[in-house]
Every structure is written in structure tokens, then in C-alpha cells.
Amino acid sequence: MTPSTIELPVTADDYRIARYAAAAIALSVAETALPSPLPGIKPGLANIIVLVVLARYGWRDAAWVSLLRVVAGSLVIGQFLAPGFFLALAGALCSLAVLAAAQHLPPRFFGPVSASVLAAFAHIGGQLLLARAWLVPHDGVFYLLPLFATAAFLFGTINGLVAARLLAKPSTEPPTP
Amino acid sequence: MTQRIPDGLRELLEQAAGPGQAPWRTLLRPGDWLLLLCCAALVATSFPLLWRGGVADRAIVKRDGQLVTELALNVARKYEVTGAIGTTVIEVQPGRARVLSDPGPRQYCVQQGWLTRANAVAICAPNHVTLQLAGRGGAHAGYDTINY
Structure with a gap:
């Protein structure tokens, strides 16, 4: 019996998405080492990568990178299918939905910072709604909204500025293997 | 050690650390300022939520x-x-x-x-x-x- 090899065709798109997803996963894993004053408040550095990908390659690639980040990142830190995973997934899906709308804002007036802040608020919104519906079936979670909103505003702005700075430079795409 | 860093991340790090970067404020467009202002106002008005409902x-x-x-x-x-x-x-x-x-x-x-x-x-x-x-x-x- 001859051993058969299954060759999966890998496109340049796949390499690019994998490369950015790896960067996003690295950032989100590194971020878990940071102490957090309240569960759910963290910088969300991986979203910088998502914003860069969104601006350079469009929403489809950004969605791939974001969702790969959530799944693979949770596998790395051992949170896969834990409550935190579903919260992150809800946040990622909401922010992707908002980014899909935000990319149609006139680019003359709205840059990555707007997209970042909107996505950050969507992230918090998605997580809070899921937490309310599933983990804490009590309106008490919404009392924390001001704290989460403040964090989303601050980190959304900072991440957006970093993304804007990265995007201001031309892409130095390494050759695809 | 640098070989261990994913290519995409290394690229981004190199770009971020490069000299001759423009000042931060040039990265914000007019709409960004407007949106940030609106969001800051919304966040500020949301703070009474922390204490409301306890009355x-x-x-x-x-x-x-x-x-x-x-x-x-x-x-x-x-x-x-x-x-x-x-x-x-x-x-x-x-x-x-x-x-x-x-x-x-x-x-x-x-x-x-x-x-x-x-x-x-x-x-x-x-x-x-x-x-x-x-x-x-x-x-x-x-x-x-x-x-x-």
C-alpha cells in the first residue's frame, strides 16, 4: 500500500492571515500576564492587529484573524470552551459586526481610532449582554457598565492610535513561502 | 530569539519602534476627535449608573x-x-x-x-x-x- 499524502492548497491569503493571527494570539496570550482590576478589563492589544488587517486587507481577513485569535488564544491559555472563551467570542463577534459598519465611514474624517473605539465599545457590549443573559442573570452586571465603558474608551483610543501609527507606514510584507 | 517572534508581530514591532514617527495628534482625523468627544461624554454620563438603583x-x-x-x-x-x-x-x-x-x-x-x-x-x-x-x-x- 503506497502512503498517500493529502496536499491542502495553501494560498497567499492563508499565509498572510496565519501570520497576522499568530501576532494577535501572541499579544492576547502576553496580555493574560497583566494583572486586571476587574475580570474583563484588559487592554485588548490583539485588536490592534485586527484593526491593521481591517485597514489593509478588508473585513474578511480581519474576521479570520479575530476569530482565530479567540479560538487559538483560548487553547493556548487553557480557556477553550470556558466561560471566558464565550465572553471573548461574543465580544469579538460584536466588534466585528460594528467594524463591518464602521469601515464604511468616510475615511477623510474617520481613521483607525474611531474604528478602534467603536469596536472596543462593541466588545464590552457583547460581553456584558452575554454575561447578563448567561453568567449573571441579574441586572446588577450593568452597574459595572461605567467602569467597563471607561476602560473601553481608554484602551480603544490607545489601541487605535497604535494601529494608526502602524498603518501610517507602508506595509513591509515578507515574501510568501 | 528574534526568530521565535511571529513574522507579523516582528514586522509591526519594527515599524512601531522606527525613528522619525509623526506626532500622535496627526494620527487623529476630525471625525475621530468628534467621536472621542461624544464617547467621553457618554461614558461620563453613564457614571451615575454606578450609584443609581441603590436608592x-x-x-x-x-x-x-x-x-x-x-x-x-x-x-x-x-x-x-x-x-x-x-x-x-x-x-x-x-x-x-x-x-x-x-x-x-x-x-x-x-x-x-x-x-x-x-x-x-x-x-x-x-x-x-x-x-x-x-x-x-x-x-x-x-x-x-x-x-x-
Whole structure:
């Protein structure tokens, strides 16, 4: 019996998405080492990568990178299918939905910072709604909204500025293997 | 060691660390400023949420789980309830209420002092009397003392 090899065709798109997803996963894993004053408040550095990908390659690639980040990142830190995973997934899906709308804002007036802040608020919104519906079936979670909103505003702005700075430079795409 | 860093991340790090970067403010477009301003205002107005809902406006007195009376928290008064082993005295002042005295042996509900937040409860178990505050948002508007 001859051993058969299954060759999966890998496109340049796949390499690019994998490369950015790896960067996003690295950032989100590194971020878990940071102490957090309240569960759910963290910088969300991986979203910088998502914003860069969104601006350079469009929403489809950004969605791939974001969702790969959530799944693979949770596998790395051992949170896969834990409550935190579903919260992150809800946040990622909401922010992707908002980014899909935000990319149609006139680019003359709205840059990555707007997209970042909107996505950050969507992230918090998605997580809070899921937490309310599933983990804490009590309106008490919404009392924390001001704290989460403040964090989303601050980190959304900072991440957006970093993304804007990265995007201001031309892409130095390494050759695809 | 640099080989271990994913290519995409290394690329981004190299770009971010490069010299000759433009100042931060040039990265913001007019709409960004507007959006940031609006968001900052929204966040600021959301802060009263942290304290809202905790405001109590009436005290509910129960004996054996049955409603005895509801006292509005806007006038100071005292109310006496006869329970299983004696009389519990509830004192109400504007915005707060407490168990002033109770025949129970351990006086837990008396030592709890003033209750100020909606859904706070003082339970005088030996006398089968409870005092609970309620707010405008109904029974589930705030935390109760059991699961928070």
C-alpha cells in the first residue's frame, strides 16, 4: 500500500492571515500576564492587529484573524470552551459586526481610532449582554457598565492610535513561502 | 530569539519602534476627535449608573413571610411589630431604616444598624420579623444582602 499524502492548497491569503493571527494570539496570550482590576478589563492589544488587517486587507481577513485569535488564544491559555472563551467570542463577534459598519465611514474624517473605539465599545457590549443573559442573570452586571465603558474608551483610543501609527507606514510584507 | 517572534508581530514591532514617527495628534482625523468627544461624554454620563438603583424609597416589614406593613422612607417614625417572642421596633428616617430593638437573644438585626440601599435586609429570625428596603426599580433593582 503506497502512503498517500493529502496536499491542502495553501494560498497567499492563508499565509498572510496565519501570520497576522499568530501576532494577535501572541499579544492576547502576553496580555493574560497583566494583572486586571476587574475580570474583563484588559487592554485588548490583539485588536490592534485586527484593526491593521481591517485597514489593509478588508473585513474578511480581519474576521479570520479575530476569530482565530479567540479560538487559538483560548487553547493556548487553557480557556477553550470556558466561560471566558464565550465572553471573548461574543465580544469579538460584536466588534466585528460594528467594524463591518464602521469601515464604511468616510475615511477623510474617520481613521483607525474611531474604528478602534467603536469596536472596543462593541466588545464590552457583547460581553456584558452575554454575561447578563448567561453568567449573571441579574441586572446588577450593568452597574459595572461605567467602569467597563471607561476602560473601553481608554484602551480603544490607545489601541487605535497604535494601529494608526502602524498603518501610517507602508506595509513591509515578507515574501510568501 | 528574534526568530521565535511571529513574522507579523516582528514586522509591526519594527515599524512601531522606527525613528522619525509623526506626532500622535496627526494620527487623529476630525471625525475621530468628534467621536472621542461624544464617547467621553457618554461614558461620563453613564457614571451615575454606578450609584443609581441603590436608592431605597420604602421599607417592607414582614412577619413569618407575610407582609405586615410598607413604610415610606420620607418621614421619620417608629413602628412596632409583634412577633413570635415579643415586639420588634422598626425606626424609619428619611432614606433609611433600622431595627431599633428586638427581643432576640443575639441582636444581629439590631447590630446591623441603618439600612440604606434598596433590597438590603435585616432579619430578626427569633422573632420571625424581617425588614427589607425596596427601591423604585422593583424587587430586583439592586443587590440583596444574601448573594452579594
